[in-house]
Amino acid sequence: MIKPANGCCGGGMAVSLPLVAAILLRLLHGLQPSAALPYITIEEFTVSVLKETTNSSNIIHFDLKLRNLDTEPSYYDALNLTFYYKSNLSSFPIGNATFSPFYQREFGRAHRVGNIEVRGVNWENATIPMTFKVVLATAVRSEVKIYWKSRRYYYLVGADLKVNDQGTLINKSVELTSRAGRNILGRFELVVILFGILFFLLYS
Template sequence: MADSGGGGGCGRCCCSFILTSGLTALFMWLSLRTSNPVCSIQDIYVPALNKSANSTDATNIYFNLKLDNENKDKGIYYDALNLTFFYAPNKSLPIGNRTFRQFYQGHKKNTRRTGWVETRGVPWEAILNGSAASFRVDLATAVRFKIMAWKTKKHKLVVGADVDVNDHGQKVYKKGIRLRSGAPERGCYRARVGTLVTLIIAVYHLVFLN
Protein backbone atom coordinates (compact mmCIF):
# COMPACT_ATOMS: atom_id res chain seq x y z
CA MET A 1 0.00 0.00 0.00
CA ALA A 2 2.88 2.33 0.85
CA ASP A 3 4.53 1.69 -2.51
CA SER A 4 1.23 2.39 -4.28
CA GLY A 5 0.85 5.72 -2.53
CA GLY A 6 4.44 6.69 -3.32
CA GLY A 7 3.97 5.85 -6.98
CA GLY A 8 0.82 7.94 -7.15
CA GLY A 9 2.61 10.88 -5.56
CA CYS A 10 5.46 10.60 -8.05
CA GLY A 11 3.03 10.43 -10.97
CA ARG A 12 1.18 13.49 -9.71
CA CYS A 13 4.47 15.34 -9.29
CA CYS A 14 5.46 14.52 -12.88
CA CYS A 15 2.07 15.65 -14.20
CA SER A 16 2.39 18.85 -12.17
CA PHE A 17 5.80 19.50 -13.74
CA ILE A 18 4.41 18.89 -17.23
CA LEU A 19 1.49 21.22 -16.55
CA THR A 20 3.75 23.98 -15.22
CA SER A 21 6.12 23.61 -18.17
CA GLY A 22 3.22 23.75 -20.61
CA LEU A 23 1.82 26.91 -19.05
CA THR A 24 5.26 28.53 -19.03
CA ALA A 25 5.79 27.69 -22.70
CA LEU A 26 2.34 29.03 -23.56
CA PHE A 27 2.90 32.35 -21.77
CA MET A 28 6.34 32.75 -23.35
CA TRP A 29 4.90 32.07 -26.80
CA LEU A 30 2.13 34.60 -26.25
CA SER A 31 4.59 37.24 -25.06
CA LEU A 32 7.00 36.71 -27.98
CA ARG A 33 4.54 36.26 -30.86
CA THR A 34 4.21 39.22 -33.21
CA SER A 35 1.50 40.59 -35.49
CA ASN A 36 2.21 42.24 -38.82
CA PRO A 37 1.24 45.89 -39.14
CA VAL A 38 -2.19 46.66 -40.56
CA CYS A 39 -1.71 48.58 -43.82
CA SER A 40 -4.62 50.42 -45.41
CA ILE A 41 -5.40 53.01 -48.07
CA GLN A 42 -7.37 55.72 -46.32
CA ASP A 43 -7.83 57.95 -49.34
CA ILE A 44 -7.18 58.13 -53.06
CA TYR A 45 -7.94 61.03 -55.37
CA VAL A 46 -7.58 60.94 -59.16
CA PRO A 47 -8.14 64.47 -60.56
CA ALA A 48 -8.31 63.20 -64.15
CA LEU A 49 -11.48 61.26 -63.28
CA ASN A 50 -13.22 64.19 -61.62
CA LYS A 51 -15.65 65.13 -64.37
CA SER A 52 -17.13 68.02 -62.39
CA ALA A 53 -13.71 69.71 -62.06
CA ASN A 54 -12.82 69.41 -65.76
CA SER A 55 -9.20 68.61 -64.87
CA THR A 56 -8.51 65.79 -67.30
CA ASP A 57 -4.95 67.07 -67.86
CA ALA A 58 -3.99 66.29 -64.24
CA THR A 59 -2.85 62.69 -64.45
CA ASN A 60 -1.29 62.29 -61.00
CA ILE A 61 -2.83 60.21 -58.21
CA TYR A 62 -2.99 61.32 -54.59
CA PHE A 63 -2.89 58.65 -51.87
CA ASN A 64 -3.05 58.40 -48.08
CA LEU A 65 -1.45 55.24 -46.66
CA LYS A 66 -1.91 54.27 -42.99
CA LEU A 67 0.29 51.80 -41.08
CA ASP A 68 -0.98 50.52 -37.72
CA ASN A 69 1.25 48.71 -35.24
CA GLU A 70 -1.27 46.88 -33.07
CA ASN A 71 1.34 45.05 -30.99
CA LYS A 72 1.05 46.00 -27.32
CA ASP A 73 4.75 46.01 -26.46
CA LYS A 74 6.68 45.49 -29.69
CA GLY A 75 8.03 48.17 -32.00
CA ILE A 76 8.52 47.70 -35.74
CA TYR A 77 11.50 48.60 -37.92
CA TYR A 78 10.41 49.12 -41.53
CA ASP A 79 12.71 48.89 -44.52
CA ALA A 80 11.96 51.26 -47.39
CA LEU A 81 8.26 51.25 -48.32
CA ASN A 82 7.67 50.57 -52.01
CA LEU A 83 4.22 51.49 -53.30
CA THR A 84 3.25 50.42 -56.81
CA PHE A 85 0.06 51.41 -58.63
CA PHE A 86 -1.67 49.52 -61.43
CA TYR A 87 -4.71 50.21 -63.58
CA ALA A 88 -6.81 47.20 -62.52
CA PRO A 89 -7.59 45.65 -65.95
CA ASN A 90 -3.84 45.22 -66.50
CA LYS A 91 -2.18 44.31 -63.21
CA SER A 92 1.05 43.25 -64.88
CA LEU A 93 1.94 46.77 -66.02
CA PRO A 94 2.61 49.38 -63.28
CA ILE A 95 1.42 52.92 -63.94
CA GLY A 96 3.37 54.58 -61.13
CA ASN A 97 5.35 54.03 -57.98
CA ARG A 98 6.52 55.82 -54.84
CA THR A 99 9.17 54.94 -52.25
CA PHE A 100 9.51 56.09 -48.64
CA ARG A 101 12.66 55.66 -46.61
CA GLN A 102 12.99 53.25 -43.68
CA PHE A 103 11.73 54.20 -40.23
CA TYR A 104 10.86 52.92 -36.76
CA GLN A 105 7.32 52.75 -35.35
CA GLY A 106 6.57 52.35 -31.65
CA HIS A 107 4.04 49.91 -30.20
CA LYS A 108 0.34 50.82 -30.50
CA LYS A 109 1.26 53.65 -32.90
CA ASN A 110 0.02 54.52 -36.37
CA THR A 111 1.90 56.26 -39.16
CA ARG A 112 0.71 58.02 -42.30
CA ARG A 113 2.48 58.33 -45.61
CA THR A 114 0.85 60.60 -48.16
CA GLY A 115 1.80 62.03 -51.51
CA TRP A 116 1.26 62.17 -55.25
CA VAL A 117 2.24 59.58 -57.84
CA GLU A 118 3.03 60.57 -61.40
CA THR A 119 1.34 58.07 -63.69
CA ARG A 120 2.30 56.72 -67.10
CA GLY A 121 0.58 54.54 -69.68
CA VAL A 122 -2.96 55.04 -68.35
CA PRO A 123 -5.74 55.06 -71.00
CA TRP A 124 -7.44 58.10 -69.49
CA GLU A 125 -9.79 58.75 -72.44
CA ALA A 126 -11.15 55.21 -72.28
CA ILE A 127 -11.55 55.42 -68.51
CA LEU A 128 -13.43 58.71 -68.72
CA ASN A 129 -16.13 57.05 -70.83
CA GLY A 130 -17.18 55.00 -67.81
CA SER A 131 -18.65 55.96 -64.44
CA ALA A 132 -15.95 54.33 -62.30
CA ALA A 133 -12.44 52.91 -62.49
CA SER A 134 -10.43 50.47 -60.45
CA PHE A 135 -6.78 50.72 -59.45
CA ARG A 136 -4.50 48.23 -57.74
CA VAL A 137 -2.18 49.36 -54.93
CA ASP A 138 0.66 47.07 -53.82
CA LEU A 139 2.99 47.65 -50.88
CA ALA A 140 6.29 45.81 -50.49
CA THR A 141 8.75 46.14 -47.60
CA ALA A 142 10.53 44.12 -44.93
CA VAL A 143 9.99 44.44 -41.19
CA ARG A 144 11.77 43.54 -37.97
CA PHE A 145 10.17 43.56 -34.54
CA LYS A 146 11.77 45.07 -31.46
CA ILE A 147 11.04 42.89 -28.42
CA MET A 148 12.52 44.53 -25.32
CA ALA A 149 16.27 44.87 -26.05
CA TRP A 150 16.56 42.63 -29.10
CA LYS A 151 15.35 42.59 -32.70
CA THR A 152 13.89 39.75 -34.72
CA LYS A 153 15.09 38.73 -38.15
CA LYS A 154 13.69 40.54 -41.16
CA HIS A 155 10.75 39.09 -42.99
CA LYS A 156 9.07 40.32 -46.13
CA LEU A 157 5.73 42.08 -46.08
CA VAL A 158 3.91 42.18 -49.43
CA VAL A 159 0.27 43.29 -49.41
CA GLY A 160 -2.17 44.89 -51.81
CA ALA A 161 -5.78 45.71 -52.65
CA ASP A 162 -8.03 46.97 -55.45
CA VAL A 163 -9.42 50.47 -54.98
CA ASP A 164 -12.52 51.61 -56.87
CA VAL A 165 -12.70 55.28 -57.86
CA ASN A 166 -15.91 57.08 -58.85
CA ASP A 167 -16.52 59.78 -61.46
CA HIS A 168 -15.52 62.44 -58.92
CA GLY A 169 -12.06 60.93 -58.75
CA GLN A 170 -12.58 59.79 -55.17
CA LYS A 171 -12.44 56.42 -53.47
CA VAL A 172 -15.87 54.74 -53.63
CA TYR A 173 -15.76 53.25 -50.13
CA LYS A 174 -15.46 55.84 -47.37
CA LYS A 175 -13.70 53.52 -44.93
CA GLY A 176 -10.06 52.61 -45.30
CA ILE A 177 -9.28 49.67 -47.58
CA ARG A 178 -6.97 47.14 -45.97
CA LEU A 179 -4.04 45.87 -47.99
CA ARG A 180 -3.91 42.10 -47.62
CA SER A 181 -1.38 39.40 -48.32
CA GLY A 182 -1.97 36.43 -50.57
CA ALA A 183 -0.62 34.20 -47.79
CA PRO A 184 -3.13 32.43 -45.51
CA GLU A 185 -4.23 34.14 -42.33
CA ARG A 186 -2.90 33.08 -38.95
CA GLY A 187 -6.08 31.35 -37.90
CA CYS A 188 -4.25 28.02 -37.73
CA TYR A 189 -2.05 29.40 -34.97
CA ARG A 190 -5.07 30.45 -32.95
CA ALA A 191 -6.50 26.96 -33.37
CA ARG A 192 -3.26 25.42 -32.10
CA VAL A 193 -3.23 27.70 -29.07
CA GLY A 194 -6.84 26.78 -28.31
CA THR A 195 -5.97 23.08 -28.54
CA LEU A 196 -2.98 23.53 -26.22
CA VAL A 197 -5.04 25.42 -23.63
CA THR A 198 -7.75 22.74 -23.74
CA LEU A 199 -5.14 20.01 -23.24
CA ILE A 200 -3.58 21.81 -20.26
CA ILE A 201 -6.98 22.30 -18.63
CA ALA A 202 -7.81 18.62 -19.18
CA VAL A 203 -4.54 17.55 -17.52
CA TYR A 204 -5.21 19.89 -14.60
CA HIS A 205 -8.67 18.43 -14.02
CA LEU A 206 -7.36 14.88 -14.37
CA VAL A 207 -4.51 15.32 -11.89
CA PHE A 208 -5.80 17.71 -9.28
CA LEU A 209 -9.59 17.45 -9.31
CA ASN A 210 -10.06 13.68 -9.49
Protein backbone atom coordinates in the same frame (compact mmCIF):
# COMPACT_ATOMS: atom_id res chain seq x y z
CA MET B 1 23.29 -20.27 -40.56
CA ILE B 2 24.26 -16.84 -41.76
CA LYS B 3 21.39 -14.37 -41.52
CA PRO B 4 20.80 -11.89 -44.36
CA ALA B 5 22.47 -8.59 -43.69
CA ASN B 6 20.21 -5.66 -42.88
CA GLY B 7 22.91 -3.06 -43.29
CA CYS B 8 21.10 -1.31 -46.12
CA CYS B 9 17.89 -0.65 -44.26
CA GLY B 10 19.64 0.08 -40.97
CA GLY B 11 21.95 2.57 -42.64
CA GLY B 12 19.03 4.21 -44.39
CA MET B 13 17.25 4.62 -41.08
CA ALA B 14 20.40 6.01 -39.46
CA VAL B 15 20.62 8.62 -42.19
CA SER B 16 16.89 9.33 -42.34
CA LEU B 17 16.38 10.04 -38.64
CA PRO B 18 18.87 12.94 -38.37
CA LEU B 19 17.67 14.32 -41.70
CA VAL B 20 14.01 14.32 -40.70
CA ALA B 21 14.87 15.74 -37.28
CA ALA B 22 16.88 18.56 -38.88
CA ILE B 23 14.04 19.44 -41.25
CA LEU B 24 11.55 19.44 -38.37
CA LEU B 25 13.71 21.79 -36.32
CA ARG B 26 14.07 24.15 -39.28
CA LEU B 27 10.33 24.21 -39.96
CA LEU B 28 9.47 24.65 -36.30
CA HIS B 29 11.86 27.60 -36.18
CA GLY B 30 9.95 29.09 -39.10
CA LEU B 31 6.70 28.75 -37.16
CA GLN B 32 7.98 30.81 -34.25
CA PRO B 33 6.14 34.10 -33.66
CA SER B 34 7.67 37.06 -35.43
CA ALA B 35 6.78 40.71 -35.68
CA ALA B 36 3.05 41.32 -35.41
CA LEU B 37 1.60 42.24 -38.78
CA PRO B 38 0.70 45.91 -39.07
CA TYR B 39 -2.76 47.01 -40.16
CA ILE B 40 -2.28 48.94 -43.41
CA THR B 41 -4.95 50.89 -45.30
CA ILE B 42 -5.31 53.35 -48.14
CA GLU B 43 -7.21 56.26 -46.62
CA GLU B 44 -7.25 58.49 -49.68
CA PHE B 45 -6.78 57.84 -53.38
CA THR B 46 -7.70 60.76 -55.62
CA VAL B 47 -7.46 60.70 -59.42
CA SER B 48 -7.16 64.35 -60.43
CA VAL B 49 -8.11 63.88 -64.07
CA LEU B 50 -11.58 62.64 -63.06
CA LYS B 51 -12.40 65.58 -60.82
CA GLU B 52 -14.83 68.12 -62.24
CA THR B 53 -12.67 71.09 -61.26
CA THR B 54 -9.68 69.99 -63.33
CA ASN B 55 -9.10 67.59 -66.18
CA SER B 56 -5.52 68.30 -67.22
CA SER B 57 -3.51 66.63 -64.45
CA ASN B 58 -2.39 63.00 -64.51
CA ILE B 59 -1.51 63.07 -60.83
CA ILE B 60 -2.92 60.57 -58.32
CA HIS B 61 -2.76 61.60 -54.67
CA PHE B 62 -2.72 58.88 -51.99
CA ASP B 63 -2.59 58.54 -48.22
CA LEU B 64 -1.19 55.28 -46.81
CA LYS B 65 -1.90 54.58 -43.14
CA LEU B 66 0.10 52.08 -41.05
CA ARG B 67 -1.03 51.02 -37.59
CA ASN B 68 1.23 48.97 -35.33
CA LEU B 69 -0.84 46.27 -33.60
CA ASP B 70 2.12 44.96 -31.61
CA THR B 71 2.75 45.59 -27.92
CA GLU B 72 6.35 46.38 -28.87
CA PRO B 73 7.82 49.03 -31.18
CA SER B 74 8.36 48.06 -34.82
CA TYR B 75 11.07 48.79 -37.36
CA TYR B 76 10.05 49.07 -41.02
CA ASP B 77 12.36 48.64 -43.96
CA ALA B 78 11.76 50.90 -46.96
CA LEU B 79 8.13 50.92 -48.14
CA ASN B 80 7.92 50.10 -51.85
CA LEU B 81 4.56 50.87 -53.44
CA THR B 82 3.52 49.93 -56.97
CA PHE B 83 0.24 51.12 -58.49
CA TYR B 84 -1.61 49.39 -61.32
CA TYR B 85 -4.52 50.25 -63.57
CA LYS B 86 -6.95 47.37 -64.08
CA SER B 87 -9.01 47.50 -67.26
CA ASN B 88 -11.46 44.85 -68.43
CA LEU B 89 -8.77 43.12 -70.48
CA SER B 90 -5.47 43.72 -68.73
CA SER B 91 -3.58 45.19 -65.81
CA PHE B 92 -0.39 47.25 -66.04
CA PRO B 93 1.75 49.42 -63.74
CA ILE B 94 1.15 53.17 -63.81
CA GLY B 95 3.54 54.43 -61.14
CA ASN B 96 5.44 53.72 -57.96
CA ALA B 97 6.58 55.37 -54.75
CA THR B 98 9.18 54.61 -52.09
CA PHE B 99 9.36 55.77 -48.46
CA SER B 100 12.41 55.55 -46.22
CA PRO B 101 12.73 53.04 -43.34
CA PHE B 102 11.24 54.23 -40.05
CA TYR B 103 10.55 53.36 -36.42
CA GLN B 104 7.02 53.08 -35.02
CA ARG B 105 6.15 52.90 -31.34
CA GLU B 106 3.81 50.26 -29.92
CA PHE B 107 0.21 50.77 -31.08
CA GLY B 108 1.44 53.76 -33.05
CA ARG B 109 -0.05 55.15 -36.25
CA ALA B 110 1.76 56.65 -39.20
CA HIS B 111 0.75 58.19 -42.53
CA ARG B 112 2.78 58.22 -45.71
CA VAL B 113 1.34 60.66 -48.23
CA GLY B 114 2.46 61.06 -51.82
CA ASN B 115 1.67 61.71 -55.46
CA ILE B 116 2.35 59.63 -58.56
CA GLU B 117 2.29 60.82 -62.14
CA VAL B 118 0.19 58.32 -64.06
CA ARG B 119 1.46 56.98 -67.37
CA GLY B 120 -0.16 54.84 -70.05
CA VAL B 121 -3.87 55.22 -69.17
CA ASN B 122 -6.36 56.15 -71.90
CA TRP B 123 -8.72 58.23 -69.76
CA GLU B 124 -11.21 58.82 -72.58
CA ASN B 125 -11.97 55.11 -72.93
CA ALA B 126 -12.07 54.42 -69.20
CA THR B 127 -15.30 53.14 -67.67
CA ILE B 128 -16.66 54.20 -64.29
CA PRO B 129 -16.05 52.95 -61.69
CA MET B 130 -12.36 52.68 -62.49
CA THR B 131 -10.33 50.00 -60.74
CA PHE B 132 -6.74 50.42 -59.65
CA LYS B 133 -4.51 48.20 -57.55
CA VAL B 134 -1.78 48.96 -55.02
CA VAL B 135 0.93 46.51 -53.91
CA LEU B 136 3.20 47.18 -50.94
CA ALA B 137 6.48 45.34 -50.30
CA THR B 138 8.45 45.85 -47.09
CA ALA B 139 9.87 44.03 -44.07
CA VAL B 140 9.02 44.50 -40.39
CA ARG B 141 10.85 43.68 -37.15
CA SER B 142 9.69 44.06 -33.55
CA GLU B 143 11.79 45.38 -30.68
CA VAL B 144 11.34 42.47 -28.28
CA LYS B 145 13.89 43.87 -25.84
CA ILE B 146 15.89 47.08 -25.76
CA TYR B 147 18.93 45.51 -27.43
CA TRP B 148 17.25 42.71 -29.37
CA LYS B 149 14.88 42.62 -32.36
CA SER B 150 12.79 39.84 -33.83
CA ARG B 151 13.70 38.30 -37.14
CA ARG B 152 12.71 40.23 -40.25
CA TYR B 153 9.22 39.44 -41.55
CA TYR B 154 8.91 40.09 -45.28
CA TYR B 155 5.57 41.60 -46.05
CA LEU B 156 3.77 41.70 -49.42
CA VAL B 157 0.20 43.01 -49.42
CA GLY B 158 -2.18 44.60 -51.88
CA ALA B 159 -5.72 45.79 -52.54
CA ASP B 160 -8.04 46.84 -55.34
CA LEU B 161 -9.08 50.49 -55.29
CA LYS B 162 -12.37 51.42 -56.94
CA VAL B 163 -12.79 55.08 -57.90
CA ASN B 164 -16.02 56.93 -58.74
CA ASP B 165 -16.64 59.60 -61.39
CA GLN B 166 -15.35 62.28 -59.01
CA GLY B 167 -11.98 60.56 -58.81
CA THR B 168 -12.29 59.48 -55.17
CA LEU B 169 -12.48 56.12 -53.43
CA ILE B 170 -15.88 54.42 -53.39
CA ASN B 171 -14.94 52.51 -50.22
CA LYS B 172 -12.97 54.36 -47.58
CA SER B 173 -10.07 52.89 -45.59
CA VAL B 174 -9.28 50.02 -47.96
CA GLU B 175 -7.20 47.39 -46.17
CA LEU B 176 -4.14 45.89 -47.84
CA THR B 177 -4.15 42.12 -47.31
CA SER B 178 -1.96 39.10 -47.98
CA ARG B 179 -2.23 35.35 -48.60
CA ALA B 180 0.69 34.61 -46.28
CA GLY B 181 -1.60 32.61 -43.98
CA ARG B 182 -1.78 29.87 -46.60
CA ASN B 183 1.99 29.45 -46.50
CA ILE B 184 1.90 29.02 -42.72
CA LEU B 185 -0.84 26.41 -43.03
CA GLY B 186 1.11 24.51 -45.67
CA ARG B 187 4.22 24.51 -43.49
CA PHE B 188 2.22 23.19 -40.52
CA GLU B 189 0.81 20.36 -42.63
CA LEU B 190 4.35 19.46 -43.74
CA VAL B 191 5.49 19.33 -40.10
CA VAL B 192 2.67 16.89 -39.30
CA ILE B 193 3.66 14.65 -42.23
CA LEU B 194 7.32 14.64 -41.19
CA PHE B 195 6.37 13.79 -37.62
CA GLY B 196 4.47 10.81 -39.03
CA ILE B 197 7.53 9.70 -41.01
CA LEU B 198 9.74 10.06 -37.93
CA PHE B 199 7.30 7.99 -35.85
CA PHE B 200 7.24 5.28 -38.54
CA LEU B 201 11.05 5.11 -38.70
CA LEU B 202 11.34 4.85 -34.93
CA TYR B 203 8.73 2.16 -34.36
CA SER B 204 8.66 0.12 -37.58
